[in-house]
Amino acid sequence: xxxxxxxxxxxxxxxxxxxxxxxxxxxxxxxxxxxxxxxxxxxxxxxxxxxxxxxxxxxxxxxxxxxxxxxxxxxxxxxxxxxxxxxxxxxxxxxxxxxxxxxxxxxxxxxxxxxxxxxxxxxxxxxxxxxxxxxxxxxxxxxxxxxxxxxxxxxxxxxxxxxxxxxxxxxxxxxxxxxxxxxxxxxxxxxxxxxxxxxxxxxxxxxxxxxxxxxxxxxxxxxxxxxxxxxxxxxxxxxxxxxxxxxxxxxxx
Amino acid sequence: xxxxxxxxxxxxxxxxxxxxxxxxxxxxxxxxxxxxxxxxxxxxxxxxxxxxxxxxxxxxxxxxxxxxxxxxxxxxxxxxxxxxxxxxxxxxxxxxxxxxxxxxxxxxxxxxxxxxxxxxxxxxxxxxxxxxxxxxxxxxxxxxxxxxxxxxxxxxxxxxxxxxxxxxxxxxxxxxxxxxxxxxxxxxxxxxxxxxxxxxxxxxxxxxxxxxxxxxxx
Amino acid sequence: xxxxxxxxxxxxxxxxxxxxxxxxxxxxxxxxxxxxxxxxxxxxxxxxxxxxxxxxxxxxxxxxxxxxxxxxxxxxxxxxxxxxxxxxxxxxxxxxxxxxxxxxxxxxxxxxxxxxxxxxxxxxxxxxxxxxxxxxxxxxxxxxxxxxxxxxxxxxxxxxxxxxxxxxxxxxxxxxxxxxxxxxxxxxxxxxxxxxxxxxxxxxxxxxxxxxxxxxxx
Numbered sequence: 001x002x003x004x005x006x007x008x009x010x011x012x013x014x015x016x017x018x019x020x021x022x023x024x025x026x027x028x029x030x031x032x033x034x035x036x037x038x039x040x041x042x043x044x045x046x047x048x049x050x051x052x053x054x055x056x057x058x059x060x061x062x063x064x065x066x067x068x069x070x071x072x073x074x075x076x077x078x079x080x081x082x083x084x085x086x087x088x089x090x091x092x093x094x095x096x097x098x099x100x101x102x103x104x105x106x107x108x109x110x111x112x113x114x115x116x117x118x119x120x121x122x123x124x125x126x127x128x129x130x131x132x133x134x135x136x137x138x139x140x141x142x143x144x145x146x147x148x149x150x151x152x153x154x155x156x157x158x159x160x161x162x163x164x165x166x167x168x169x170x171x172x173x174x175x176x177x178x179x180x181x182x183x184x185x186x187x188x189x190x191x192x193x194x195x196x197x198x199x200x201x202x203x204x205x206x207x208x209x210x211x212x213x214x215x216x217x218x219x220x221x222x223x224x225x226x227x228x229x230x231x232x233x234x235x236x237x238x239x240x241x242x243x244x245x246x247x248x249x250x251x252x253x
Numbered sequence: 254x255x256x257x258x259x260x261x262x263x264x265x266x267x268x269x270x271x272x273x274x275x276x277x278x279x280x281x282x283x284x285x286x287x288x289x290x291x292x293x294x295x296x297x298x299x300x301x302x303x304x305x306x307x308x309x310x311x312x313x314x315x316x317x318x319x320x321x322x323x324x325x326x327x328x329x330x331x332x333x334x335x336x337x338x339x340x341x342x343x344x345x346x347x348x349x350x351x352x353x354x355x356x357x358x359x360x361x362x363x364x365x366x367x368x369x370x371x372x373x374x375x376x377x378x379x380x381x382x383x384x385x386x387x388x389x390x391x392x393x394x395x396x397x398x399x400x401x402x403x404x405x406x407x408x409x410x411x412x413x414x415x416x417x418x419x420x421x422x423x424x425x426x427x428x429x430x431x432x433x434x435x436x437x438x439x440x441x442x443x444x445x446x447x448x449x450x451x452x453x454x455x456x457x458x459x460x461x462x463x464x465x466x467x468x469x470x471x
Numbered sequence: 472x473x474x475x476x477x478x479x480x481x482x483x484x485x486x487x488x489x490x491x492x493x494x495x496x497x498x499x500x501x502x503x504x505x506x507x508x509x510x511x512x513x514x515x516x517x518x519x520x521x522x523x524x525x526x527x528x529x530x531x532x533x534x535x536x537x538x539x540x541x542x543x544x545x546x547x548x549x550x551x552x553x554x555x556x557x558x559x560x561x562x563x564x565x566x567x568x569x570x571x572x573x574x575x576x577x578x579x580x581x582x583x584x585x586x587x588x589x590x591x592x593x594x595x596x597x598x599x600x601x602x603x604x605x606x607x608x609x610x611x612x613x614x615x616x617x618x619x620x621x622x623x624x625x626x627x628x629x630x631x632x633x634x635x636x637x638x639x640x641x642x643x644x645x646x647x648x649x650x651x652x653x654x655x656x657x658x659x660x661x662x663x664x665x666x667x668x669x670x671x672x673x674x675x676x677x678x679x680x681x682x683x684x685x686x687x688x689x
Contacts, residue, residue, distance in 0.1 A: 032607040097669050101659060102603055108658030109591060110583035116644045117578060122560025123548075125642065128290035130506045131339070134348050141359055144427030148435050150360070151426070154369035156440025158385055158454055160630050162461050272492075275543060277561075284544030284562035285569055287505075293569075301569035325493060326502030327545075343495075344502035351503055351511075351519035363623040388623070388632050389613070461630050 006061075008042050011035065018219075021064065021212055024071075031072045040065060060211060067208030175206045180213035188223060188238045195225070195234035272319040278302060279312040279319075286316075287327075292335030363393040368402060372422070372434055374451050376406045376415035385458035490537040496520060497530040497537075504534075509638065510553030551641035552648055576618075585611040586620060590640070591655050594624045594633035 006017040012033045013020050020039075023029040043061055129135065187193040195214070199207045214236065217223040225236045275283065281302050286293060295313070299306040313329070313336060320329040320338065327338050340348065360368065367390045370382050382390045394416070397403045402425065406417040418431065428434065438444050446453055493501065499520050504511060513531070517524040531547070531554060538547040538556065545556050558566065578586065585608045588600050600608040612634065615621045620643070624635040636649065646652070660668065 030607060032601060035606055094669070097665070099603075099605075100668070101665070103605060104660075105655050105658050106584055106587045106591070106603060109587035109652075109655050110580065112653065113587050113590070113644065114578060114583050116646070117583075120643060120645045122558075122563035123645070124288055124558045124563070124566055126287055126505070126556065127508070129508070130348070130352065134345075134352055134506065139353055141425060143424045146359060146426045148426045148428060148433070150365055151369040151372050152435040152437050153440050154366045155373055155437045155450075155454070156442065157626055157630065158366065158370070159437070159440075159450075159457055160442045161457050162630050274490075280541075280544035281562045281565045282544070284558040285565055287545045287556065288558060288566055289569065297569065301565045303565070303568070323498075326498035326500070327505045338505065340502040340506060344499045347499050347503055347519045347521070348506055350521065351507065351515070354515065354518065361623065362625045386632075387630075389616075392616075457630070 006043060006046055008039060010038050010042070018212075018215060021068075024068065031068065034068075034072075036065065036068055036072065039068075063211060064208055067205050070205060175209050177209055177213050177216065180206070180210045181216060184210070184213055184217060184223070184236070188217075188236070192235060192237050195236060198236070272321065272324045273315050275315055275319060276312070278304060278308060279315045282309065282312045283316055283319075286329070286336060286338050289337070292330075292332045292337040294335045297335070361393070363390065364396055366390075367393040368397055368418075368422070370454070371397075371403050371416045372418050372431070373437065374454070375417040375431075377417075377451075378409045378411075378413035378415050380413050381455070382416075384462070385454045387458050387461040490539065490542045491533050493533055493537060494530070496522060496526060497533045500527065500530045501534055501537075504547070504554060504556050507555070510549075510551045510555040510642070512553045515553070548645075549647055550645065551638040555642070579611070581606075581608070581611040582614055584608075586615055586636070586640070589615075589621050589634050590636050590649065590652060593635040593649075596627045596629075596631035596633050598631055600634075 008014065008017060008020060013023070013029055017039075020029065020034075024031055024034070043065075047058075184198060187198055195210075199210050202210070214223065214225065218225070221239055223236055223238055225234050227234045282298055285298060285301055293301075295306050295309045298313075299309045302309065317329050319325060320327055322328055322341055322343070326340060326344050328341050330337050330339050363386075366386055367382055370385055370390075371377055374381075379390065379394060382394065394403070398405075401419055401421040403416045403422065404419050406415050409415055423429070423431070437450065448456075500516055503516060503519055511519075513524050513527045516531075517527045520527065535547050537543060538545055540546055540559055540561070544558060544562050546559050548555055548557050550557075581604075584604055585600055588603055588608075589595055592599070597608060597612055600612065612621070616623075616634075619637055619639040621634045621640070622637050624633050627633055641647065641649065659665075
């Protein structure tokens with residue numbers, strides 16, 4: 001199996017994993033709408049269905065999902081992210097714990113609400129309007145009873161710009177598949193390079209996006225790769241025209 | 254829990270007749286007549302309760318006694334070939350007082366905002382209002398239309414309905430003409446900005462609607 | 472469940488209690504509760520009936536007996552800060568057949584969670600809800616708005632629209648007031664569980680700081 005073939009059926013997306021990644025990276029799917037835990041569960045189900053663990057794809061999956069998690073947490077933390085990055089592990093754990101407890105609190109409260117709602121099943125209210133002659137008794141508010149200042153104040157509130165969010169950190173992190181594709185293609189002109197060369201010194205997000213760009217190259221028949229042992233060097237080869245196929249089938253599974 | 258029915262042993266007043274007890278079917282028919290906005294025929298009642306029509310007739314007899322003038326404030330009426338509940342003349346004065354009490358909260362925050370946008374920018378389209386507010390203004394706009402405070406005024410070049418305020422609006426706010434609206438300057442957070450009010454409102458609205466990458470800022 | 476059940480063991484009116492007779496004031500209050508679309512407070516009832524509030528309380532006690540489950544298909548309920556009439560589950564099958572639609576859609580988990588956050592933290596903004604849930608609440612919030620369970624209540628200092636629950640919410644969830652919801656802290660873990668959780672998080676944090684590969688745990 002290849003990871004991209006992992007089929008997902010989620011609230012906001014249904015289709016193969018690689019398409020999901022592409023849509024997230026192109027910002028066509030809002031990462032905040034995506035329950036990453038569901039993606040992990042789908043993957044575990046898939047593994048269980050196969051009955052064996054393919055280390056290579058498992059590693060790939062972990063790298064990609066970790067990248068998504070990191071990206072998502074950045075999105076969620078946004079403006080106070082800088083401070084959080086400076087936290088020591090203890091403080092970070094406290095912060096995370098507080099958030100987990102809060103989420104759990106309201107998840108339990110929602111269960112309670114569901115029970116209240118179920119207890120009221122079968123209760124109906126009359127919705128017929130009162131008779132016309134009684135409705136006529138409803139008085140119109142007096143002339144001049146509203147203050148125009150209410151309208152001016154509303155416009156004032158609407159004119160207020162939201163505080164500017166610092167994008168400094170995120171924008172330095174932002175890396176697109178297109179960029180990584182062109183980087184890989186440059187390297188490919190040599191015929192062959194190692195994955196380590198392609199991502200040397202880069203952050204994890206860039207590594208993840210590079211993996212994705214590599215998958216894209218493979219899909220388009222421009223490259224194939226080879227890894228002789230787990231966690232060993234990954235050698236990426238350009239596909240000479242005319243020999244698409246055979247060696248790919250052998251090495252990219 | 255207080256959502257439950259309340260009960261007590263208060264004795265009934267000496268003179269009045271309690272009317273007959275209701276069986277299960279009569280209770281069901283009573284519930285249906287209470288819920289339905291229009292009269293229901295015996296056939297409709299029989300179908301809903303899944304019983305024969307003559308059993309419905311028996312139940313209606315019980316209900317007619319229970320809901321007779323003097324025994325209840327809700328009367329069973331036969332109207333247009335069907336049955337319905339209605340209140341009688343003896344409670345009309347109280348009903349008129351009930352409906353004529355001044356209503357609290359004349360404008361909700363969403364309505365005030367929508368009305369302000371229409372008042373200051375008119376004519377303005379619904380999509381524009383939504384862009385400025387950052388959230389839908391549909392139900393607020395519908396209520397304002399119903400209350401006669403805004404009205405349609407043609408269509409934009411893209412076919413969206415445009416709104417303007419009405420003379421009813423001027424009366425409610427004690428204005429002689431729309432140019433008597435107060436100058437926004439005193440509420441303007443950045444009065445030094447030169448651009449048109451409309452343009453500035455749209456820009457702020459779009460910034461609120463997610464110019465940023467995240468739900469940050471709260 | 473079907474009407475057959477009703478047909479097979481209909482108890483004669485002999486067994487059921489008719490409830491007390493209603494005096495004139497109770498009849499008037501009964502009429503007012505029938506006419507009003509929303510729950511009425513004892514004060515509103517007293518004003519409309521032009522009597523003292525303690526007389527209204529007596530009348531409500533009579534009505535509570537008359538309109539108790541088993542005695543009537545129309546039940547007196549204390550909801551959303553006032554009194555109102557409603558039908559109960561025993562007539563739901565017949566009502567479903569008559570109106571050919573179920574009473575109300577259920578709540579999805581996302582809607583219930585969003586509603587819980589609004590109910591406990593109101594007024595609360597959409598970005599705040601998203602932050603707590605960890606996933607966007609936009610579509611859930613829109614549905615709750617459409618269903619009249621939440622409504623706008625002004626804007627935060629940063630310009631985000633804030634939400635609160637409505638009296639429709641209280642009505643549909645069988646609550647008299649929002650403070651009838653249990654303290655949210657009751658669902659917090661025990662101190663031991665919390666300590667364990669903290670320790671696990673700390674270990675994960677140290678592993679991460681130590682430069683190992685990021686553990687993919689959410």
